[in-house]
Every structure is written in structure tokens, then in C-alpha cells.
Amino acid sequence: MAGRYLVGIDVGTTGTKTIIFDCQGQIVSVGYTEYTCHYPQPNWVEQDAEELIEAVFTTNRQALKKGGIDPAEIASIAASSQRACCVFVGHDDKPLKMISWQDNRTAEEVAEIDSKLGSDEYYRITGMPNTPTWLLPKILYVRNKEPELWDKTKKHVQLQDVILKAMGADDYYTDESGIALSGYWDTDNLCWSDKIIDTFGIDRDMMAKVLPSGTHVGGISKQAAERSGFLEGTPICMGIGDQNSAAIGAGVVYPGMLSVSLGTGGMAVAFLDKKYRDPSGQTIICNHALHGKWQFEGLQNGAAGVFRWFRDEIATLEKAQAEADGTDVYAKLNEMIADVPVGSGGLLCMPHLAAAASPRWNLDARGMFVGLTFSHGKAHMARACMEGIALEQKDIIHSIKANNIQVDTARIIGGATKSEIWNQIQADAYDMPTETLKVKDAGSLGSAMCAAVGVGLYKDAREAADDLVKFDKRYEPIPKNVKVFEELYGVYCDIYNALDKNGAYARLSRMQEAN
Numbered sequence: 001m002a003g004r005y006l007v008g009i010d011v012g013t014t015g016t017k018t019i020i021f022d023c024q025g026q027i028v029s030v031g032y033t034e035y036t037c038h039y040p041q042p043n044w045v046e047q048d049a050e051e052l053i054e055a056v057f058t059t060n061r062q063a064l065k066k067g068g069i070d071p072a073e074i075a076s077i078a079a080s081s082q083r084a085c086c087v088f089v090g091h092d093d094k095p096l097k098m099i100s101w102q103d104n105r106t107a108e109e110v111a112e113i114d115s116k117l118g119s120d121e122y123y124r125i126t127g128m129p130n131t132p133t134w135l136l137p138k139i140l141y142v143r144n145k146e147p148e149l150w151d152k153t154k155k156h157v158q159l160q161d162v163i164l165k166a167m168g169a170d171d172y173y174t175d176e177s178g179i180a181l182s183g184y185w186d187t188d189n190l191c192w193s194d195k196i197i198d199t200f201g202i203d204r205d206m207m208a209k210v211l212p213s214g215t216h217v218g219g220i221s222k223q224a225a226e227r228s229g230f231l232e233g234t235p236i237c238m239g240i241g242d243q244n245s246a247a248i249g250a251g252v253v254y255p256g257m258l259s260v261s262l263g264t265g266g267m268a269v270a271f272l273d274k275k276y277r278d279p280s281g282q283t284i285i286c287n288h289a290l291h292g293k294w295q296f297e298g299l300q301n302g303a304a305g306v307f308r309w310f311r312d313e314i315a316t317l318e319k320a321q322a323e324a325d326g327t328d329v330y331a332k333l334n335e336m337i338a339d340v341p342v343g344s345g346g347l348l349c350m351p352h353l354a355a356a357a358s359p360r361w362n363l364d365a366r367g368m369f370v371g372l373t374f375s376h377g378k379a380h381m382a383r384a385c386m387e388g389i390a391l392e393q394k395d396i397i398h399s400i401k402a403n404n405i406q407v408d409t410a411r412i413i414g415g416a417t418k419s420e421i422w423n424q425i426q427a428d429a430y431d432m433p434t435e436t437l438k439v440k441d442a443g444s445l446g447s448a449m450c451a452a453v454g455v456g457l458y459k460d461a462r463e464a465a466d467d468l469v470k471f472d473k474r475y476e477p478i479p480k481n482v483k484v485f486e487e488l489y490g491v492y493c494d495i496y497n498a499l500d501k502n503g504a505y506a507r508l509s510r511m512q513e514a515n
Contacts, residue, residue: 003072003073003074003075003076004022004023004073004075005020005021005022005023005028005069005073005074005075006020006021006022006023006074006075006076006077006448006451006452006457007019007020007021007060007063007074007076007077007078007230007448007451008021008078008079008080008441008443008444008445008446008447008448008449008451009056009059009060009077009078009079009080009163009239009444009447010079010080010081010242010245010441010443010444010447011052011055011056011079011080011081011082011159011160011163011242012081012082012242012263012264012443013037013047013082013100013101013102013263013264013265013305014034014035014036014037014264014305014308015032015033015034015035015055016032016033016035016052016055016056016058016059017030017031017032017059017441017443017444018030018031018032018056018059018060018062018063018444019031019063019441019444019445019448020063020064020067020069020074021445021448023075023452023457024468025439025445025448025467025468025469025470027439027441028067028069029063029064029066029067029068029069030062030063030066030441031058031059031060031061031062031063031064031066032059032062033055033058033059033062035047035048035051035052035055037100037102041105041513042512042513042515043103043104043105043355043363043509043512043513044103044104044105045099045100045102045103045104045354046097046098046099046100046103047085047098047100048095048098049087049095049098049159049162050094050095052098052159052163053095053162053163053166054227056079056163056166056167056228057224057227057228060227060228060229060230061228061229064229064230065229071229071230071231071234072231074230074231074234075235075451075452075455075457076234076235076236076237076451076452076454076455076457077167077220077230077234077235077236077237077451078213078214078236078237078238078239078240078447078448078450078451078454079160079163079164079167079239079447080160080239080240080241080242080244080245080246080443080444080446080447080450081158081159081160081163081239081241081242082100082101082159082241082242083101083158083159083178083181083241083242083243083244084101084133084134084135084158084181084182085098085099085100085101085158085159086098086099086135086138086139086142086156086157086158087156087157087158087159087161087162088142088149088150088152088153088155088156089153089154089155089156089157089162089172090152090153090154091152091154093154093165095162096149096152096153097142097149098159099138099141099142101133101181101265102265102301102354103132103138104132104354104355104363105132105141106132106137106138106140106141107132107363108141108144109132109136109137109138109140109141109144110130110131110132110137112137112140113130113136113137113140113200114130116199116200117195117196117199119281120281122183122196123277123281124277125186125193125195125196126180126183126184126185126186126187126193126196127180127187127188127277127284127285127286127294128180128181128183128187128284128285128286129281129282129283129284129361131357131361131363132363133181133299133357134181134182134183135156135158135181135182135183135184136182136183136184136196136200136202137183138156139156139202140200142156153206154206155172155206155207155208156206156207157172157174157207157208158174158178158179158181158182158208158241160174160175160178160239160240160241161173161174161208164217164218164236164238164239166224167218167220167221167224167228167236168218168219168220168221168224168236169217169218169236170217170218171208171209172208172209173208173209173210173211173215173217173238174208174209174210174211175210175211175212175213175238175239175240175241175244175289176190176210176211176212176213176287176291177213177240177241177244177286177287177288177289177295178240178241178244178286179208179210179287180284180285180286180287181241181284181286182207183196184196184197184200184202185210187285187286187287187294188275190287190291190292192204192207192210211238212238212291213238213239213240213244213289213450213453213461214237214238214289214449214450214451214452214453214454214460214461215237215238215454216235216236216237216238216454216455217236217237217238218235218236219232219233219234219235219236220232220233220234220236235451235454235455237450237451237453237454237455238450238454239447239450239451240289240446240447240450242263242443243261243267243269243297244269244286244287244288244289244295244446245289245442245443245444245446245447245450246259246261246267246269246413246414246442246443246446247259247269247271247288247289247295247442247446248288248289248446248449248461248464248465249413249437249439249441249442249443249444249445249446249447249449249465249469250411250413250437250442250469251411251437251465251466251469252269252270252271252295252411253271253288253290253461253462253465253466254271254462255271255272255273255406256271256406256407256408257270257271257407257409257411258270258397258400258407258408258409258410258411259410259411259412259413259442260393260397260410260411260412260413260426260430260434261303261412261413261414261442261443262303262304262389262393262412262413262414262415262416262417262422263303263304263305263414263415263443264302264303264304264305264308265299265300265301265302265303265305265354265357266299266300266302266303266304266389266392266393266396267297267298267299267300268297268298268300268393268396268397268400268410269295269296269297269298270295270296270400270405270407271288271293271295272285272288272293272294272295272296272405273293273294274294275294276294276296276403278296278399278403279403280359282358282359282360282361282399283296283297283298283358283359283399283400283403284296284297284298284299284358285297289446289450289461290460290461290462291460296400296403296405297358298357298358298359298393298396298397298399298400299357299358299396300351300357300358300389300392300393300396301352301353301354301355301356301357302351302352302353302354302367302389303351303389303392303393303414303416304389304414304415304416305353305354306349306351306353306367306385306388306389307382307385307386307389307416309353310381310382310385311329311330311333314378314381314382315329315332315333315378315382318332318333318336330418330419333382334419334420334421336378336379336382337379337382337383337386337421338421339379340379340380340382340383342425342428342481342484342485343387343484343485343487343488344376344380344381344383344384344387345375345376345380346371347369347370347371347372347376347380347381347384348369348370348371348384348387348388348391348488348491348492348495349367349368349369349370349381349384349385349387349388349389350365350366350367350368350369350370350388350492350495350496351367351385351388351389351391351392352365352366352367352392353366353367356392356496358395358396358399359395359396359398359399360395360496360500362500362505363509364500364505364506364508364509365496365499365500365505366505366508366509366512369381369384370491370495383421386419386421386422386425387425387429387485387488388492390422390425390426390429390430390485391429391485391488391489391492393426393429393430394429394430394485394489395489395492395493397410397430397432407432408432408433409432409433409434409435410426410427410430410432410433410434410435411434411435411436411437411442412426412434412435412436413436413437413440413442413443414440414442415440417436417437417440418440423436423473423475424475424478424481426475427475427476427477427478428477428478428481428482428484428485429485429489430477431477431482431485431486432477433474433475433476433477434474434475435471435472435473435474435475436471436472436473436475437469437470437471437472438470438471438472439468439469439470440472445468445469446461448468449461449464449465449468452464452468
């Protein structure tokens, strides 16, 4: 292998990061830029794929410049990206439309899947609950309701696929761990489901080619070299879906290991070395970066994204002050929270700003603050957001344990781990030790691992994780805090169940759709 550096690109929901690592897994330099989601209607979420591709190239140039890196020293490049985003690509290979994983417009298509196949059979084949999140209902939606767009569409692919193509891959390629979220992949047998594809008339020629993560798929093209700053011909390798990437970047490559990621959305991932289905059909089972292995996933639609909403919509003064001072607004929010007691003085945040995913799967669920009194202030609300996000993860972890999957320690990853307070909140809420990592950007490290595997530095992701993933700090649950969170979790469940069963969520959802 030529070159001294590996590049891991992480294309998230609200920002893209390029990290250049040395071959010991140490961060050398970072490039980062943010962008927005678009909300044409309630429950609709779209993004501009061209904007995200440009963000990749922008952060490539930033990372090279900041690190003073000679592009000739780059050994290999791979990307992780948000999964289940359906990109409709035209015959000129330009993206026409991108529907986000957070989008919930496809209730009718979900009903169509249930009617023609049955949600139980759908779950048996795919390991995916029948929800709007996956590509299949998005494809059916466009085919059924946007015929002009459909007629212009050459391919319907995921985000990583168009990024690789823009960088120089000779075709549209997708990784076998992330393709499970297409909704027409047989996760047990690692192949397309003929039954689903035939039932819904999906054209195989419109799909990407599936490859294991870490497969060499080409080199940086001349055009991509001009846009990225990388040397033409630099190897690009099959990357991985963001949560699959974060799992291996956290070292979740053995049974008993759990990662909890709090990005825009949240995810708890447990390693599985055998085929598995949740008897309740409520949790995600997809393929792992290790070929022939699986992972149990609990999805949270709104995690740190909820706290970001609080920053932008409620903590506007603190944000403006931080911008004026040149300081970090999140550091200011942590200072505010420091004096607020565990449990936020009985103020509970239900963090369902983007509906409820695992294990409840309720498109109508909505976010709220419950228990507000005149004694509560902005600091209480800030801490309640952190606690509510952790309680939703607790709900997911409860479902993992209910499936008799043993997890002993949670590796916590994502930007939220910069907050010592939030790290301890997670340990207390989950009632298990939590560990942070030396490289907190596990998604970028995971994609760099794929880059390393693709050029032969490691034989697979497990060998790469054993060498590159390094533990940082451990947080033990505090018994008196655990007791508070157990009580708060009971209230959380009771409030959710009451609003769901009496139809309040559904009525609010219909009112929002009417507007």
C-alpha cells in the first residue's frame, strides 16, 4: 500500500465531515461543513443531493489544506453516509430528487406493502418493520404520484452510491450492510428478494450493484480531482452506511457489544453472529460490515437533532452570544445545565419531533415538554432535552434486552459525547457503564477502516477495529440517579401510551397535515 494516510468521509443529515487519519488511526486533520434539510410539508423531508456532493468536495479540500497534506500521500478513500435516503438520478447521471430517511409522507405506500405482501412477511424477509423510512415506499410514492419525475429517472439509489459515482466509480455501487434499508433486500441470505421485487415490479436495472464494504471500486476521476484536491487515480473503496460505520468505528465487532450513537438521529447497535428476527417484528435486523454477520438496530428519528432544534429555536440568545464571543454555544448550554438537578425538576421532554421509530414505530407521535411550571426555566428545558433523548434510547435498549440479547457496556459515540453531563446522563439512564472513544467521530473512522481494507491494510473490519479503535473514558451509573431515571422512564411510557391510545397524537398529526 502506497501512502501514509487514510481518508474517512462521513456524510450526515446536517453536515459532512472529512477526516484524514494516519495509518495508526490518529486524526491528522478535519474538514467540516453544514447544510440544511427542506420541509415542503409536515412530515416531508428532502435534501439537495448536489449540495451534499459539493459538501464532500469542500471538506476534502479543507482537510487537505488544514493538515498540509500532500495528496500523493493519500493511500485510500471511503465514505459513510446517511442511509435510507432515496436519490432519484436522471439519465444524465444528475440527481433529480432526494427524499430523506426522516421523511414520513408514504403512509399510503406502507399500506400498499401491507396489503400486497403483509407486514409480517415483509419483516420475515427483510428484517425491517414496514415503515416509511426505507427506499421501497419512497420508490412506490414517486412512481404512483410523481409520474413526470419517474419518467426522467434512470436509477433510484442511496446517497453513498451517488457520492462514489461523483468521485470516480464507474457505476453505481452500494454496500451490502446499508442496502438492507432498501426494503427489498433479503438480510438472511444477502441477496435481493425476488418475492418483493416481483410483487412490486421493481426494475433491477434501476438499482445499484451491491458489494461488500471495503471493496475497491475505482479511482478519483480527473473532474473529482479538480473538485476535491485529491490526486487523480487515488483509490476509492466501497464505504458503508453511517450507523454501520459508526458501529465498527466504535469496535462493535463481537457479541455482547453495543454502540449508542446520538447524531441528528440516534441508533443503538448490537452485534449478532447468527441470523435473528425480533418476535415482535419491531426492531431492525440488517447486515454488518463483517460479511455474513448481522446487527440489531434501534432507530431514533430525532436525537441530537432535537437538542440542535433547542439551540436554534429556544436558546437563540445563547447562540447569538456564542457567535459574538467566538465561543461554542454548546459549552454555554452545558454551563446552564450544570446546576439543574437530575430529572430536570420533573420536566420531561418527549423527543418525537420526527415521529417515533424503534420500538414503537408511530408516525403520528409528536414532541412535547410535559410538566412545565413557572419554576422551570430555559436551563431545565435544555437538560430535559438531553434526558428525553436518553430516555428514548433507554426504550430501545429495553427492547434489545427483551430480545435476550446480552449487552454489558455501551460505547457512546457522536457529537453528544463532547458533553460530560450528557455522557453521565446516558450511563444513569441506561443503567450500564458507558465508554467514550479516543476517536469520537466513529463514523469517519469506520469509513477509513473500509478504505484500509480496500487496499489490503487489513483483511476485514474486525481486524481493523482491533487495531484502530481505542477506549478513552468510562462513566459508571450513579445508583441514586438511576432510580430517578427509572421513575422518569415510567412516566415517559405512561405519557406516550396515554396520548397514543386516546388518539391525541393522531389528531395533532391530522391538524398539522391540514395546515
